[in-house]
Amino acid sequence: MSSPLRHDVQGGGTAPDSRTEELALEAADQKRSDERERRLARRRRFIEQVQGEGLILVLIVVFVLMWISSPFFFTQQNLLTAASVISVLGVMAVAETLLVISGEIDISIGSVMASTSVLMGVMVGQGLNVWLTAVIGLLFAAGVGVVNGIITVYFKINSLVTTLGTYSIFLGVAYAISNTATVSIGGSGFQVLGSGKVGSIPVPVFFFLGLWLIGLLVARFTALGRHIYATGDSYDAAVRSGIQANMLRMGLFIATALSAGLAGVITTSELGSAAPQIGDPYLLSVVTAVILGGASLRGGRGTMLGTLVAVAILGVLQNGFALLQFSTYLEDTVLGSLLIIAVLTDRLVRRAER
């Protein structure tokens, strides 16, 4: 309320009425902005409930529907199988969630999975130990992550375009090298990764939950996690705060590709064979799970809990469709619809906050 900005108003004696009026106007202004703030906070809480409790509610509804529809659904055997199947998706969804929060996306994971598997098949055919081929496969996957990262981060190409390109490249490579043939892989106890069990719980579930816990720890309780959110939220703010945003995104591209490689290794182990088709179901489903879980394509938003619930929803749907003997094409349609709904929700959230 100092005068400097009001040099046009000369002293109280000459214009007391206009001064009083202005103060009243300012007070009203302040009140309006306070009200707006409260309104935004209310909306924000509502949206968080929709994306949090709402998502869990969807999971419960889907779960109960399947339970009612099929007598085979709610059996220990079936649920454990479903958990094992969905764990491969989950393994990739953890790193992808962090990548999306940082403001980037990787849709090449399905083909990285496939080419890792095919590469293993070729090397096993050359007589290499299967465990060694798995390690080389993971290194290859990390290499793809480096390529994705360099093109996106240092040449500033939209990651959707970059990884669409690498998706096509490595899928092509996978089919070309394998000649679409399936190569049998096994021995040295390798099948434990995909088909092994601890107690009655399949090993892939441990990979998923282990990675998920690490993801949760990073996202919620470390400085690295704050830096990932800040980078996706406001790249400039992050960089000006001394965060190595480019290195961080680079690292997340590598982590995501590496998790796709791991998913490839697990699936290869489970099937006992290397095949270029194994990545096909994951082109859409991983990204759908991440976006459905509340991670925003514009970065800065997303939670590990959301991704966990979304992965579970997709798992129940997939399993239920199989039990009810629905067409797999219908599954694709549902998946696509879920992706659109998830993106629309995100869009509406953003709009509501303005």
Add this chain to the structure above:
Amino acid sequence: MSDPAHNEPPEAAQATSAQVTPAQATPAPAADATPLLEARGVTRSYGNVAALAGVDLQVRPGEVVGLVGDNGAGKSTLLKILCGAVQPSAGQLLVNGEPVTFRSPKDSRERGIEVVYQDLALATELSVAENIFLGRERRRPGPFRLLDRPRMAREAEAALESLAIEIHSVRARCGLLSGGQRQAVAVARAVLWGSNVLLLDEPTAALAVMESEKIGQLVAQVAKRQVGVVLVSHNMPQVHALCDRIVVLLRGRVVADLRRDETDVQDIVMWITGAALSRN
């Protein structure tokens, strides 16, 4: 508007305005003190174009220096050089009389120089406390170095309180704050870490009148702590009211270094446009 509580009598308004005029609040900084931050003959060329040509600037403890000039006069280039975002082609920077080279804003931050950017550089999804500590998080001891949220919340609250900034919770998301509150958070962050010099780039450009006056009070308060302040602004009445000295840039050169009590708004504007040059 009909709320009688907000209809203060004009006398009260006058009293408030006298209190916050920083001229009375801050003792004039000693002219002979070693500058906290000094630029000597700083030059920056882009190709054949010299954005800055031999600029000298000093900021002393407790001094508020206004940096004004028309668009393209070199204000933002100078600011970027002072914080290390841009490197000078020639010339020297000194901190406390000691020659320094800033390769990045990280280097200048280590010397206690902080910037409040025009766009504030806040992450809207993060809380007030998280923003204040972004890139400098407090962590617990132990193998995982996990975030120490309670400590950051405490320190953020203390920082805001010491500047009399009212924000209901440091856990509130920055995206939910008003423009003025965000600005205040950005300033508080800079003040918390900027032990030496605070660089403010157009701090009130996007603010309501009431909020921009609050920022003016903050600047005066910061200066009282013997921090040097450089204020880049287009708001001439504000510059004149807040700054002890006003440095005018014209086409990459310092054309005037005016003391507040020896100049007025009109005079500053004449220097900015170059009209004062032809006058003499």
